[in-house]
Amino acid sequence: MSRYFTDEHEWIEVDGDTATVGITDYAQEQLGDVVFVEVPEADKQVGKGDDAAVVESVKAASDVYAPVSGSVTEGNAALADDPALVNSDPEGAGWFFRLTLSDPSELEGLMDEAAYKEFLATL
Amino acid sequence: MGMNNVGRVTVPQETASDKASATATGNRALMLKEPLIFESGAYDRTGVDIPDAAEVKSRLCGLERDTVIGLPGLAEGETVRHYTRLSRQNYAIDLGLFPLGSCTMKHNPRLNEKVARFPGFADIHPLQPIHSVQGALRVIYQLGEWLKKLTNMPAVSMSPKAGAHGELCGVLAIRSALEARGDAREVILVPTSAHGTNPATAAFAGYKVEDIPATDEGRVDLEALKARLGPDVAGVMITNPNTCGLFERDLKAISDAVHDAGGFVYCDGANFNAIVGRVRPGDLGVDAMHINLHKTFSTPHGGGGPGSGPVVFSEALAPFAPLPFVEEGDDGLLHIIEEETAQEHHGQSFGRMVAFHGQMGMFTRALTYMLSHGADGLRQVAEDAVLNANYVLRAMEDILDAPFADSGPCMHEALFSDSDFAEGFSTLDLAKGLIDEGFHPMTVYFPLVVHGAMLVEPTETESKAALDQFILAFRSVAERALAGDERLKSAPHHAPLKRLDETQAARKPVLVWTDPDPRAEAAE
Amino acid sequence: MRYLPLNDEDRATMLVRVGAETIDDLFVDVPEEAILDGPIRDLPNHASELAVERHMASLAAENSVAGNAPFFLGAGAYRHHVPASVDHIIQRGEFLTAYTPYQPEIAQGTLQMLFEFQTQVARLFGCDVANASMYDGSTACWEAIVMARRITRRGKALLSSGLHPHYVSVCQTMARFTKDDLRVSLPDFGGATDYDALIDQIDSDTSCVVVQYPDILGRIDDMTRLAERAAEHKALLIAVVTEPVALGTIKSPGEMGADIVVGEGQSIGVGLQFGGPYVGLFGCKQKYVRQMPGRLCGETVDADGERGYVLTLSTREQHIRREKATSNICTNSGLCALAFSVHMTLLGEAGLRRLAAVNHAMAVKAAERLEQIDGISVVNDRFFNEFTVHLGRDARDIIRTLADRGILAGVSLGRLYPDAEELADGLVIAVTETVTDEDIEALATALEDILQELGTWA
Secondary structure (H helix, E strand, C coil), X not given: CEEEECCCCEEEEXXXXXXXXXXXXXXXXXXXCEEEEECCCCCCEECCCCEEEEEEECCEEEEEECCCCEEEEEEXXXXXXXXXXXXXXXXXXXXXXXXXXXXXXXXXXXXXXXXXXHHHHCC | CECCECCCCCCCCCCCCCHHHCCCCCCECCECXXXXXXXXXXXXXXXXXXXXXXXCCCCCCCCECCCCCCCCECCHHHHHHHHXXXXXCECCCCXXXXXXXXCCCCCCCHHHHHHHCCHHXXXXXXXXXXXXXXXXXXXXXXXXXXXXXXXXXXXXXXXXXXXXXXXXXXXXXXXXXXXXXXXXXXXXXXXXXXXXXXXXXXXXXCCEEEEECECCCCCECHHHHHHHCCCXXXXXXXXXXXXXXXXXXXXXXXXXXXXXXXXXXXXXXXXXXXXXCCECHXXXXXXXXXXXXXXXXXXXXXXXXXXXXXXXXCCCCHHHCCECEEEECCCCCEEEECHHHHXXXXXXXXXXXXXXXXXXXHHHHHHXXXXXXHHHHHHHHHHHHHHHHHHHHHHHCCCCECCCCCCCCCCCCEEEECCCCCCCCCHHHHHHHHHHCCCCCCEECCCCCCCCCEEECCCCCCXXXXXXXXXXXXXXXXXXXXXXXXXXXXXXXXXXXXXXXHHHHHHCXXXXXXXXXXXXXXXX | CCCCXXXXXXXXXXXXXXXXXXXXXXXXXXXXXXXXXXXXXXCCECCCHHHHHXXXXXXXXXXXXXXXXXXXXXXXXXXXXCCHHHHHHHCCHHHHXXXXXXXXXXXXXXXXHHHHHHHHHXXXXXXXXXXXXXXXXXXXXXXXXXXXXXXXXXXXXXXXXXXXXXXXXXXHHHHHHXXXXXXXXXXXXXXXXXXXXXXXXXXXXXXXXXXXXXXXXXXXXXXXXXXXXXXXXXXXXXXXXXXXXXXXXXXXCCCCCCCEEEEECCCCCCCCHHHCCCCEEEEECHHHHXXXXXXCEEEEEECCCCEEEEECCHHHCHHHHHHHCCCCCCCCCHHHHHHHHHHHHHHHHHHHHHHHHXXXXXXXXXXXXXXXXXXXXXXXXXXXXXXXXXXXXXXXXXXXXXXXXXXXXXXXXXXXXXXXXXXXXXXXXXXXXXXXXXXXXXXXXXXHHHHHHHCCCC
């Protein structure tokens, strides 16, 4: 199990060839109260950097990009009824979707937690 | 994650209301609470007298609606009172300065309203025989002539229903002209400071949208634009004056570059009020431009419409303009060129955008306004609008960050940012504080090129005294935002309602009234 | 100039304050070759209120006013009586001169009105929800087709032959650019709708079926089976209502299973106005609400827990979503929505039902009277307040002759369908509560005369 971060503020937790994706605490802080989340359906193919989900606050809508390529296995159904999970537990219960990696080498360009913290300090 | 963040809405805070002054009714003197018609009306109550229908053999043949519809009625006096009470909870131009940037909230002359209600305009059907509506066609024709002369453009299409609809009209004409050349292109370039309607319109017409960056001084980056032009670019959508309140001084160079690359120039005319009678977009190489009659030409905004967005065209695009339009015939009559007559007169038209002929009620108002001001008065409109905006800009730039204050004079609107606010204070807080001072806030969080943007457009119909009072209020609230006055965070305190919870509204949308369950009520 | 409060002294003071010598200094960014040095020469200068009113009155006098003649035009715009208090209310400055309610604490008047309007429209249409208005019926119709494309992810729309030809034109114009596949056909003079033919065409590529109710010839039909067949193929049924008064007496499309119901609200509160501004109505099932175009008003509370209203689900809209918005619409028809809502409140359920009953009764009387005329036959067996007749010769000529005799007799199918010769003898006649028995008699008598003079159609 290891966790990576993107400069678009997504996190990805990898376990073998499956992974879970969400947005970081910093991202939810920037968004404010999340009111709606649109997650991808199972079997959707996403390429690295593609729009994979949408997260909405009252006055903003943001696309969430796939950190790596793969095939979606499930979207987080709990977010439909309780989008506030993204605010209260962004890096846990507020995850967006799970996927099967198609090219694990794509992980190499991502940041680890320490690097992401340094990156935040520059913003 | 791609962010398009236009400002955080603060969740309402627990503010202790002053319960000591609570009244038995919930009313506060002239501020009267008003229930919904669904709570006060009844299905059998009515404010109209309609005679009994004659006994006839029904031709509905089994389609009768025999269940309750659910539409409550009120008697006439109750109806007038209901809406009058509601109206008093609205801010309006008739009450005071309405400084919404990009919206041109100017006085709506009442002569316009009177004229639009003449039965000869208000009580005629769009499909009457044309010889019975020559006066109406004359209004459309004369208004079109004014618009062509004010813009120095050879053709005009009157039917678009609002600004965004006009944009669509212009973009479809561009697409048609390119298709007629056998030169399908895929991309429309839009500056980052553009109204959201511009990219939405281009997408609605099937184009891919790409952003053009702005320079540090708030204008389109000409070099970046030139670098992006190529055989796949259908055109650009430029707003001039732009949404930073600045005149795009390179517009002619932009037009030349776009034309050299085989594209077309669309101009968003939302801000035409700043240059009407002083500058003609046709002299700067524009191919299509919509004009918001509900901005520059004083037709009322009506709480969100109706608007009207006629489009003027260059020679290159004129043949593709949509149906219908009005033409003078050899018989001395004005004719409507529509499906029946289009083939011989207007074979390249891209088609119809709307049923009937457009916003006639707005045409009569706009023409009335133009005739009132005349060419000299309209020129004075632009001058006073620009002077008023600069007056506000220079009165505020010492305490608020004005990112483009050094980019030259502003045009019709002045732009400020929240960059000097105390930690934790936002543009929204300042806006709500202005409400307590008796003003509608300016446009906030737009344009997106400025953080926490505040865009102020006073218009020409504000007196110096009104501006001075607004500046007094604006400075006072700005100082509180800079100093971090906590009370600002729960503003407004004096409006009919306190800050509204937009988060709850969006998480669990309640969009229609649902009658309470009578069984639940009985159990109470 | 009466609309400009600044005087020369103000202007001089203010120029000093902004650091400019003349007003021209504020236009320095305009290129020299584009700046005009004086008022545009071939336009007139300013004029007094009296002079302008006189000019506009002379133009108004050149039009034949509907209310001054026996009047039978419909085809998407209807002449109904609008109570005086409607116009009084919409002219209140707080409604007339307000902007879109983006600052809800000082726009509760407009917002509560919109919430009431949305509820009225939803109930009238038999829908779960409705939006705060579109431009008009024709543009709402296209937006519904786009919305169905988004929901079903299919691009083929079947348009009923009974859909208003202007609405069809608007959709065809847009579809040419968006590459939507529209199937259209001309109406025929059968008394029945084309629902069976539409059912036969629905397949797994169909995004939606679009029917008008009552249709362009005034025909009405039960769309329950059509809705069921569409649902079996996971396609949507879109119903278009151009005469909302009808829904005071005939079943709503929503009750019969329509997924999206759009329409033209002009009949209620707005008036004819030569075709605009009108008000587009847009309702749908709750599950599709996030795919709707346009503004939505929703209920919430303020910081003290008081009930209030705000514009909500705005992330669907262009000012936030930009090129990914559900529509590019911004300004809609707020004041016409107010007129609709005030008129509907005055009517109430009882008034609307009576109004609809009177419309139907007058139309039946007119149809029965015209059927007695030699050479005229009525196309529809079922209708609400509008029906189509065969005249046996080109209706355009007859309409012009009748107009010269002071009767505005209806809308010719020849004008609506210039390429369809077989429809040229069709006349669409609308009969509302504004029509009297004398008007019907005047129309019938004049038609008898003219047809007799002309003899039979060669």
